[in-house]
Amino acid sequence: MIDRLDHLVLTVASIPAAVAFYEGVLGVRAETRDGRTALHVGDQKINLHEVGHEFSPRARAALPGTADLCFTTGTPIGAVMARLAAAGIAVEEGPVARTGARAPLTSVYCRDPDGNLVEIANETG
Numbered sequence: 001m002i003d004r005l006d007h008l009v010l011t012v013a014s015i016p017a018a019v020a021f022y023e024g025v026l027g028v029r030a031e032t033r034d035g036r037t038a039l040h041v042g043d044q045k046i047n048l049h050e051v052g053h054e055f056s057p058r059a060r061a062a063l064p065g066t067a068d069l070c071f072t073t074g075t076p077i078g079a080v081m082a083r084l085a086a087a088g089i090a091v092e093e094g095p096v097a098r099t100g101a102r103a104p105l106t107s108v109y110c111r112d113p114d115g116n117l118v119e120i121a122n123e124t125g
Contacts, residue, residue: 007038007045010069010116011062015048017113022046025087026071026120041071065115070100070107077106077122084110092117097124 012018015037022028022039029040036055039046049055054062073080077095084091094108103125110118 005044007047009047009049009058009062010039010067011049011051011054011059011064012114013051013064014113015050018048021089021112025084025089026118067116068119069116070105070119070121072100072105072121072123074122077108077120080120081108084108 010018019030019037019039023030031038031040037048039048047055049058049062051062051064075083081091081095089110092109092111095106096108098105098107098119098121100121100123103123105121106124107119107121110120112118
């Protein structure tokens with residue numbers, strides 16, 4: 001019945017801080033339209049809701065720092081690590097081998113400003 005993910009919602013403490021990380025560090029395109037901010041990732045998007053100002057309907061327990069996200073990239077993982085280091089973002093783990101939805105991955109893990117776990121990976125298969 002379901003054929004793809006269109007968007008998901010990430011509840012954050014500060015939309016400007018989230019945009020600074022995802023757009024400034026990870027290179028994701030942010031867009032604000034009709035008072036709502038979204039991060040565009042390929043053909044999908046991540047809608048940002050600021051805690052205390054969420055749009056309804058919403059998750060029952062919408063809280064900053066409760067997500068675990070994985071993004072794939074064509075940028076070599078060494079260059080990803082260098083970009084994170086240049087931005088002062090610590091790599092918590094990696095590079096490590098993981099299993100992705102389409103292929104094996106080589107991944108590094110860091111945290112966004114809210115403490116969400118962010119996995120950045122190269123498909124290796």
